[in-house]
Amino acid sequence: MQGISPIGIFDSGYGGLTVFRSIAALLPEYDYIYLGDNARAPYGNRSFETVHQYTLECVKWLFSKGCPLVILACNTASAKALRTIQQKDLPAIAPDNRVLGVIRPTAEKIGNYTRSNSIGVLGTKGTVTSGSYEIEIHHFFPGVQVSQLACPMWVPLIENGEAKSAGADFFVQKNLNELLTSAPDTDTILLACTHYPLLMDSIRKYLPENIQVIPQGPIVADSLKEYLHRHPEMLARITAGGSRHFFTTDDATDFDNHASAFFGAEVRSEQVRL
Secondary structure: OOOOOOEEEEEOOOOHHHHHHHHHHHOOOOOEEEEEOHHHOOOOOOOHHHHHHHHHHHHHHHHHOOOOEEEEOOHHHHHHOHHHHHHHHHHHHOOOOEEEOOHHHHHHHHOOOOOOOEEEEEEOHHHHHHOHHHHHHHHHOOOOEEEEEEOOOHHHHHHOOOOOOHHHHHHHHHHHHHHHHHOOOOOEEEEOOOOHHHHHHHHHHOOOOOOEEEOOHHHHHHHHHHHHHHOHHHHOOOOOOOOEEEEEOOOHHHHHHHHHHHHOOOOOEEEOOO
16 A cells, blocks of 8 residues: 555444445545444444544544545544544644545535425434434525434344344334334435445335435535545545555454445455554
């Protein structure tokens, strides 16, 4: 990796690979480093202070590997750590570097999908209780009703290889019924967790055809492309060798066995200690 200045992509585990997949498909020419903090995952139920500490450690590690730009491809980290990192940490540790999240770019676009002005947001407990999506969506689309629901069983089912199981179907149907009972006018559902696209088949099975289901990956990829166009000074710092390197804070073999389902291609990672 010597001599490259890649785009860093961070997640607490595997989910960010669905975002990376979309970014790499749209912008394949750049160098990338992905870091999954699997040893300390999941972040969803951890405190703001803990998520900030863990996320900052991972961001600093990516900076040390030459990344001038880091994408927090993790909704929990974006909700609980991004603002503090941008406003307090970056000026002190790397004022010329940038850290971006997935919530704001998603909120900027999601209101364009709904016709009924009613959006459902499905996420982890940490993302939902932060209120970040409701705040950001109302900032860009004041007239849109936002109904949030935490789905605490979805990530464990996915990470234990049960995405296609009857158990997954049970909890998907249960949670979707709960959301639509509380907000029957919903015509657009945002998957505000990067794991959730792996449940898309089950989600579609239990929804009426008129309800759209929107994953974040393509939206975040488009937003990154627009960001680089608007910031040529950052684009000039990123190398374009087309390389992709994967790292995890836990066992690399275990990471690789799960990662291909999220990334859509074979993954070979290295274990790192922060």
